[in-house]
Amino acid sequence: MKIAIMIIHILVSLGVIAVVLLQSGKSAGLSGAITGGAETLFGKKKGMDEFLSKITTFVAFGFLATSLALSLIM
Numbered sequence: 001m002k003i004a005i006m007i008i009h010i011l012v013s014l015g016v017i018a019v020v021l022l023q024s025g026k027s028a029g030l031s032g033a034i035t036g037g038a039e040t041l042f043g044k045k046k047g048m049d050e051f052l053s054k055i056t057t058f059v060a061f062g063f064l065a066t067s068l069a070l071s072l073i074m
Contacts (some may be wrong), residue, residue, distance in 0.1 A: 009066035
């Protein structure tokens with residue numbers, strides 16, 4: 001049981017890293033200054049950002065659950 005939860009925990013932690021890295025940043029720096037004008041003119045696509053935000057919530061909850069399960073088992 002402990003090994004199965006540990007494997008799930010490792011997979012979920014890799015999922016957290018991947019989902020967080022896929023999200024767009026706050027447009028800081030020079031690239032944000034260049035694209036900032038285009039975003040105000042044409043608008044920014046919000047669909048993928050909202051979807052990744054929801055996925056991040058579920059994956060983070062899974063990480064929390066597996067962390068608690070591992071701490072109770074050990």
